[in-house]
Amino acid sequence: MLPPAASAPAAAMPRFRTRCARHVAGTKTASSSTLAEPKLTAKMLPVAVDVMGGDDAPGPILAGAHEAAAAGVPIVLVGPSDLAGQETTDGGELPLIEASEVIGMHDDPAQGVRRKKDSTLVRAAEAVRDGQASAMISAGNTGATMAAALLRMGRIKGVKRPAIATPIPVPGSTPTVLLDAGANAEVQPEWLVQFGLMGAVYARHRFAIEKPRVGLLSIGEEPGKGDTLRKEAYELLAASPNLNFIGNVEGRDVMSTNVDVCVTDGFTGNVVLKTLEGAMKTVITALMEAFAAEDHYKPHAEALMPSLLPLYESLSPDTYGGATLLGVDGVCIIAHGSSSPTAIVNGIGVARAMVDQEMVAEIRDAIDAAAV
Amino acid sequence: MEQGPIGRDEIFEIVRDRLADILEIEPSTISEGQSFVDDLDADSLALIELVDGLEEELSERTIGFRIDDEDLEDLKTVRDAVDYVHDRAK
Numbered sequence: 001m002l003p004p005a006a007s008a009p010a011a012a013m014p015r016f017r018t019r020c021a022r023h024v025a026g027t028k029t030a031s032s033s034t035l036a037e038p039k040l041t042a043k044m045l046p047v048a049v050d051v052m053g054g055d056d057a058p059g060p061i062l063a064g065a066h067e068a069a070a071a072g073v074p075i076v077l078v079g080p081s082d083l084a085g086q087e088t089t090d091g092g093e094l095p096l097i098e099a100s101e102v103i104g105m106h107d108d109p110a111q112g113v114r115r116k117k118d119s120t121l122v123r124a125a126e127a128v129r130d131g132q133a134s135a136m137i138s139a140g141n142t143g144a145t146m147a148a149a150l151l152r153m154g155r156i157k158g159v160k161r162p163a164i165a166t167p168i169p170v171p172g173s174t175p176t177v178l179l180d181a182g183a184n185a186e187v188q189p190e191w192l193v194q195f196g197l198m199g200a201v202y203a204r205h206r207f208a209i210e211k212p213r214v215g216l217l218s219i220g221e222e223p224g225k226g227d228t229l230r231k232e233a234y235e236l237l238a239a240s241p242n243l244n245f246i247g248n249v250e251g252r253d254v255m256s257t258n259v260d261v262c263v264t265d266g267f268t269g270n271v272v273l274k275t276l277e278g279a280m281k282t283v284i285t286a287l288m289e290a291f292a293a294e295d296h297y298k299p300h301a302e303a304l305m306p307s308l309l310p311l312y313e314s315l316s317p318d319t320y321g322g323a324t325l326l327g328v329d330g331v332c333i334i335a336h337g338s339s340s341p342t343a344i345v346n347g348i349g350v351a352r353a354m355v356d357q358e359m360v361a362e363i364r365d366a367i368d369a370a371a372v
Numbered sequence: 373m374e375q376g377p378i379g380r381d382e383i384f385e386i387v388r389d390r391l392a393d394i395l396e397i398e399p400s401t402i403s404e405g406q407s408f409v410d411d412l413d414a415d416s417l418a419l420i421e422l423v424d425g426l427e428e429e430l431s432e433r434t435i436g437f438r439i440d441d442e443d444l445e446d447l448k449t450v451r452d453a454v455d456y457v458h459d460r461a462k
Contacts, residue, residue, distance in 0.1 A: 110420050111441055114427070150417075151424045158396065161417075 044074070046095065047351045048124040048133035049344070051079030052102045053140020055337045061139060062086070064344025069094055071345070073352055076133055078124040097132065099123040102140075105337065109143030113151055121145055125152035128330040135331035135351035137322070139339040145332065146183050146325055153330040156360065158367040161187070162327030163195045164266070164334060165202050166273055167320045168254055171311060174207040176254055177261045181323055182270035189232035190372050192216065192263050196243050197366045198326040199261035205357045206324075206350070212260035215249030217268060223247065229265070237263070242370050280315055321346030324354065326363060331355050378433060378461050384454045390425045391450070394418050404451040412450075419444060426457060434461045 049065045051058045058079060069075045070089045077083055078097045086094040101119040103112035113122055121140060125148040127133035138145045142164075150162055164183045167175035179199045184191065196214040203212035216234055218226035223234050225248055237245045249259045254272060264272070291301035313319055321343055322335035331354045335347045354360075378386075384404065392399040395414060408414040414422075423439040430437045437460060447453045 114420075114424055114441070147420075151421065 043134065043356055045132065045134035045355075046074035046076040047348050047355075048076050048078050048097065048127045048136040049348065050120045050124045050136065050138035050140055050145075051077050051083060052099075052120045053138035053145070054335070054339055055105070055139075057139065058083070060339060060341045061344055063341035064339070064348065065094065067341055067345045068348040073348055075348070076127065078120045078127065078136075097123050097127055103144045103148075105141050107141060107144060109141060109147040112141065112144045113147040119148075121148040122152060125149050125330075125332070128332075129153050134355040135333065137333040137335055137344070137347045137351055139322070139335035139337055139344065139347075142182065142334055142337075145334050149325050149328045149330065149332040153328045153332070156327055156329050156364045156367060158371070159198075159327040159363075160191045160194055162325050163191075163198060164269075164323045165199055165326050166269075166323040167206070168262075168273070168276060169315045169319070170255055170257060171314060173257045174203075174209055174260070175320065176256075176259055177203045177206070177212070178254060178269055178273060179261070179263060179326065180266035180269045181273050182266045183325070184266040186267070187229070187265040189229060189236050192229075192233040192265070193236045193240055193243070193370070193372045194327070194367060196237055196240070196245065196261060196263045197370055197372070198363050199263060200243065201359060201362050201366050202324060202326055203260050205354065205359045205362070207260075209260050211244050213246045213258075214243050214261040214263060215246050215253065215259035217251070217254070217262050217264035217272070218248040219250065221248050221250065233263075236372075240370065240372070242366065277317065284312065284315075318343040319346065321348070321350045324350065329360065331360060378430070378458075380454065380458045383457050383461065384450075386429065387422070387426065387450060387453050387457065390422055390429075391418075394421045394425070402450060404454060405449065407449050408447070408453075419447070422453070430457065430461055437461055 049061060051061050054061050065075050065077060066088065076095045076097055077086065078099050080100060081098050084096045088094055099118055099120040101116040103116050103119045103121050112119070116122065121138055121144055124136040124138060128136050129152050146162065155162060161184050163180035165177050165179040166181040168178050169175050177199045179195050200212045200214055203209045214237070216230060216237055218230045224231065234248065237243060246259065249262060251272065253259050254262055255276065291297055317336050318340050322333050322339065325332040325334055331351050333347045333351045335343055388399050388402045391402055395412060395418060406412055408419060423444065427438055443456065447456060
């Protein structure tokens, strides 16, 4: 694992610049004007925003960061030096951790993190590790975000593999937490048990579900359904006393009220996620086209809008602000590459909530107690 | 951080301790003859964690120390890794 400084960022001595030091140049080596303020806790530290991550970065990322800052969330930007001096709505400036490189959307994740040590992603993850930030958010290369968090923050002790937890909207109810949504294409049965444990903690914190129902995604509800991985995982999940395991669930259950946490491997999870995104987009487009098909439909469509718009909003990925990487020793939000400013604001809000609620510590306890 | 050439024994200790930390096993159970995959159940991600950690630690003592990605597949055993690092960290 990583050196001692890489673990337990919440417990590490906070090394935090004074408020007048707007330009945070470098990370752990830039200690000349760093003050040790033992009273500061992770909850008081800013959220590190990777300004250069995302399809349209930095525009919507900066806009979201400013909006969150205006709402009172402490923010530290991570980006090139020319972003220094970003003014906030109250006349202040957003602090900046300088990073001169960018890991592109098509760069190899592990190589990108290992070779671009002054990249925005690596610097953001180091900021969390070194106690300069409470959490990080990036809309950049998903694999590289995971690699940066894993290699710089480190894994929570006992966690075999971090997993990406994504809220899947369920009309009229709390979302279903799908994990793994793409971090691990191949998994082992016991990893799925850990995904269940971590997903349950996340669902409790994020959606206030007291005893989340955990289901294993398979091709039939009966215990014997599925491939060898699913059958072995079923046995382990069923034998886990710390989980509210309800058995196998099917693809049709993911957007229903039948399950709160849906556990699967990263390959399947990513296919499910992208399929649902595509299907919802197709249905909404078709609906809009149907409304516009005849002129006399228009007043009827307008009459339905007050009911349809909240539904549309509840189905929008922007509403949930992105996925959360569970199992690393810090809070890491992976936002959609095409994130709007609203999505970034919401993602920052999720990061803040996860820090405030000490979710990482609870995952650590859950993994430790289960000893999987 | 201690400066100067790093001896092979010390490199083995560094590799062993890093590996033990990553795999969450006792350092004393790791020996040079062990295969990463067959004996230690270390997959590609564990090896990336290992080389990244080694680069971070050793680059402070050996300027420019790095492990090339294309060399990773040649590192089959703990001994391979120790020899590789020893050769590069001179």
